[in-house]
Amino acid sequence: MNLRLNWIGFATLLRKEWIRVIRIWVQTIVPPAITMTLYFIIFGNLIGRRIGSMDGFNYMQYIAPGLIMMAVITNSYANVVSSFFGAKFARHIEEMLIAPMSNVTIILGHVAGGVVRGLLVGGLVTGIALAFTRLHVEHPLVTFSVVLLSSVVFSLAGFINAVFAKKFDDISIVPTFVLTPLTYLGGVFYSISLLPEFWQKVSLANPILYMVNAFRYGILGKSDIDIEYAYLIIVLFVAGLFSVSLSLMNRGVGIRT
Amino acid sequence: MLALSIKNLTKTYPNGVEALKGIDFEVESGDFYALLGPNGAGKTTAIGIICSLVNKTAGAVEIFGHSIDRELAAAKACIGLVPQELNLNAFDTVLNIVVNQAGYYGIERREALRRAEKYLGELRLWDRRQEPSRSLSGGMKRRLMIARALIHEPKLLILDEPTAGVDIEIRRSMWDFLKRTNEAGTTIILTTHYLEEAESLCRHVAIIDKGRIIENASMSSVLRKLKREVFVLSLRNPVAEAPDLDGFDTLLRDDGDLEVAIDSTRDLNEVFERLSRKAIAVTSLRNKTNRLEELFIGLVGHGRSDSAAGSGGAK
Numbered sequence: 001m002n003l004r005l006n007w008i009g010f011a012t013l014l015r016k017e018w019i020r021v022i023r024i025w026v027q028t029i030v031p032p033a034i035t036m037t038l039y040f041i042i043f044g045n046l047i048g049r050r051i052g053s054m055d056g057f058n059y060m061q062y063i064a065p066g067l068i069m070m071a072v073i074t075n076s077y078a079n080v081v082s083s084f085f086g087a088k089f090a091r092h093i094e095e096m097l098i099a100p101m102s103n104v105t106i107i108l109g110h111v112a113g114g115v116v117r118g119l120l121v122g123g124l125v126t127g128i129a130l131a132f133t134r135l136h137v138e139h140p141l142v143t144f145s146v147v148l149l150s151s152v153v154f155s156l157a158g159f160i161n162a163v164f165a166k167k168f169d170d171i172s173i174v175p176t177f178v179l180t181p182l183t184y185l186g187g188v189f190y191s192i193s194l195l196p197e198f199w200q201k202v203s204l205a206n207p208i209l210y211m212v213n214a215f216r217y218g219i220l221g222k223s224d225i226d227i228e229y230a231y232l233i234i235v236l237f238v239a240g241l242f243s244v245s246l247s248l249m250n251r252g253v254g255i256r257t
Numbered sequence: 258m259l260a261l262s263i264k265n266l267t268k269t270y271p272n273g274v275e276a277l278k279g280i281d282f283e284v285e286s287g288d289f290y291a292l293l294g295p296n297g298a299g300k301t302t303a304i305g306i307i308c309s310l311v312n313k314t315a316g317a318v319e320i321f322g323h324s325i326d327r328e329l330a331a332a333k334a335c336i337g338l339v340p341q342e343l344n345l346n347a348f349d350t351v352l353n354i355v356v357n358q359a360g361y362y363g364i365e366r367r368e369a370l371r372r373a374e375k376y377l378g379e380l381r382l383w384d385r386r387q388e389p390s391r392s393l394s395g396g397m398k399r400r401l402m403i404a405r406a407l408i409h410e411p412k413l414l415i416l417d418e419p420t421a422g423v424d425i426e427i428r429r430s431m432w433d434f435l436k437r438t439n440e441a442g443t444t445i446i447l448t449t450h451y452l453e454e455a456e457s458l459c460r461h462v463a464i465i466d467k468g469r470i471i472e473n474a475s476m477s478s479v480l481r482k483l484k485r486e487v488f489v490l491s492l493r494n495p496v497a498e499a500p501d502l503d504g505f506d507t508l509l510r511d512d513g514d515l516e517v518a519i520d521s522t523r524d525l526n527e528v529f530e531r532l533s534r535k536a537i538a539v540t541s542l543r544n545k546t547n548r549l550e551e552l553f554i555g556l557v558g559h560g561r562s563d564s565a566a567g568s569g570g571a572k
Contacts, residue, residue: 002330005363012360016353023348091344095354095405098308098338099361100330257270257311 002100009101010109017113020083021120028079028117029124032071036125039067040132043189055191055222060133065216066188069150071125073208076118076151077179080110080158081171088162093255103249107159107242114155115148122147135219142227143218149234150211154179156241163245163254187212192224207237258286258321260335260413260444261307266316268302268468276302278468279316284446284461286321286412289439291459291476292448293549295557299468300448301341304417308338321412334362337411339402341418341448347391351382351401354390355408362409369408376404379434396427403431407438414438415446420454432458452550456480462549466557479552481521487545488525490515493538502531516545 021028040060048059055062087093096106129135137143157174165171186208192200203209214230217223223230248254261284268277276299284290294300305311307318309325318325323332345354352373359369377383380400385393390401399419406414416435420428428451435458439445449455455462455476462479464472472479491514499509505528506518517528525542532539 002363005330008363008365009361012357012366015360016349016357019353020348087346090346091340091342092346094310094338094340094344095346095358096361097310098333098336099358100333101361101363102330252312256309257305 006101006105009099009105010112013096013106013109014112014116017079017083017110018116021079021113021117028075029121032075032121033124033128036067036071037128039063040128044132055220057220057222058133061135061220062191062216063189064129064133064135065219066186066212068122068125068129069147069208069212069215070183070188072118072122072147072151073154073183073211074175074179075121076114077154077158077161077175079117080114080155081162081165081175083113084110084159084162085165085168085171088165088255089168097255103246107156107245107249110159111152111155114158115151118151118155119147122151137219138221139218141218143215146211146214146218146230146234149231149238150215153207153211153234153237153241156238156245159245160241160248163248165254182206182208185209187216187224207233210234259319260284260286260288260321261446262317262319263303263307264317266303266306266318267314268299268306268311269314275468277306277314277316280465280468280470282463282470282473284413284444286444287439287442288444288461289435289459290444290446291455291462292446292465293452293455293462293553294448294465298465298557300465301417303465304338304340304415304446304448307415308336309333334409335412337406337409337414339399339406339414339416339419341421343398343402345390345398345401345405348389350387350389351377351393352386354401355405358405359408364409372408372410373404376407377401380404396423399423400427400431403434407443411443413444413446417448418450419447420449420451428454452553456549464553464556471556472552476549480549482552485518485520486551487516487518488528489543489545490517490532490539491541493540496537500532500535500537502528505531 044060044063048063051059053059084093087096126135161171161174185203186206187203192203192209195203210225210230210233213223213225214227214234217227263280263282265279265281266277267275267279269275280299280303292300292303302311306313307320307325309329320332321335323335325332349357355373355377356366356369359372360366364372373386374383377386380403382397382401382404385397390398393401403416403419420431423431432454435445435447447455447459459476462472462474462476463470489510495513496509496515499507499515501507502517508516510516519525519528529539
């Protein structure tokens with residue numbers, strides 16, 4: 001593999017994705033900011049005051065890491081699925097497919113775009129959270145690594161969704177019927193210790209639970225899940241989804257006839 | 258050196274359609290090569306396989322000696338493609354489209370910007386460089402796709418109907434540009450339905466029909482295979498009926514012009530001698546159809562005798 005060629009290809013894709021995120025900022029940055037502000041006002045402030053403390057923190061502080069992670073996950077996913085499917089739909093994906101850069105570079109370039117948007121929106125939501133409550137980051141390295149890896153996981157998931165998608169409806173099915181329920185049931189708003197034992201075990205099958213809890217551990221120092229186990233799950237998802245993405249690209253599934 | 262070598266290339270789509278049934282052809286480096294055929298003949302499938310947009314079923318493809326099976330990246334680096342369908346990012350600017358394409362080929366941004374100025378300038382798009390591609394006219398979009406295909410300065414440029422839907426003035430300026438590009442050393446493969454375009458630009462021609470190559474030779478030798486040509490003569494004074502020209506088939510058209518069919522073994526001088534003897538003056542002469550078109554229809558017309566070239570009588 002020509003490393004220099006692929007590095008320039010990667011940088012080009014990342015730059016293209018950055019320009020896209022900024023060009024359509026009304027669609028990419030403003031909606032999550034508004035949605036998260038409403039979450040903080042309604043769940044954190046109005047309802048949260050009646051809930052009281054959770055795991056030793058006031059409810060606003062407790063849900064803040066989960067809401068930040070939710071914003072990162074949904075925006076990483078949305079960026080890659082819409083960008084890659086848009087390129088497929090308008091056929092300018094051919095610009096990449098005929099070029100000598102590798103399939104690994106195409107995947108990494110799009111994932112990097114998803115991560116950039118995820119972190120950008122995550123940073124914005126963190127800023128909004130700070131307007132409502134005080135957050136002290138207990139473990140900065142854990143916080144950053146977990147948010148980065150989680151963003152990679154959902155960027156890859158968005159990529160796979162885009163590869164299989166044949167029409168615009170197909171890129172909203174997974175976020176609506178899979179991603180949103182998993183996020184809401186992934187411990188963003190509650191500790192799974194509040195659930196009956198059976199539902200606690202069911203919740204352990206939800207990968208988002210590990211990400212939200214590992215991120216919460218990074219910020220608050222509290223988690224329902226063992227942190228090492230959470231890392232293992234997240235890294236396995238990164239490796240698994242990347243392998244699937246590369247296999248799909250190499251076989252040309254959904255992109256070559 | 259061979260720019261392109263295709264051996265026994267086949268493609269069967271999942272629905273069972275055999276788009277290519279084992280085609281072979283070679284294109285010499287520096288050539289200007291026409292790949293012609295009716296709609297659905299397999300041209301775009303062949304180009305798709307050469308450019309890695311379509312998976313082949315069987316066969317071998319080499320681009321400047323690089324196999325697409327074993328050295329795909331090296332093979333891809335040699336090719337620039339102007340596809341048949343418009344495939345520009347509608348929201349990206351003209352400049353970003355060509356500079357990004359350069360990036361995908363590993364060309365650094367500074368060099369990409371220099372080349373963008375060169376090619377967008379030559380194709381008269383530099384003034385529009387900051388505009389999104391959706392704001393361009395159809396002809397401009399076609400020219401932008403050519404600039405994008407050339408930005409990495411490929412050794413082999415493949416154009417799949419590049420002048421479809423553009424007006425004659427732009428088409429001719431594109432022909433001039435492509436001639437200069439070929440003279441500068443770039444091998445060009447062209448598919449087009451404007452056979453005048455292929456005849457005036459290309460030195461070699463392959464005709465593909467129903468997934469098979471049915472003709473493959475130099476343009477001059479292919480045209481020599483025309484057994485019969487039909488000329489249209491404009492007459493100074495109208496005649497009441499088609500004159501008998503002793504051995505030449507004639508037809509008086511509704512517009513008063515005279516059609517004369519001439520076998521390749523005979524001369525036009527004989528026609529003029531006979532017309533002169535009958536005191537019929539001719540003010541202008543033209544082919545009824547493009548010569549390549551006559552041959553093309555003869556080869557792939559499948560009995561479409563109502564067409565002008567149906568009388569072409571290719572071998």
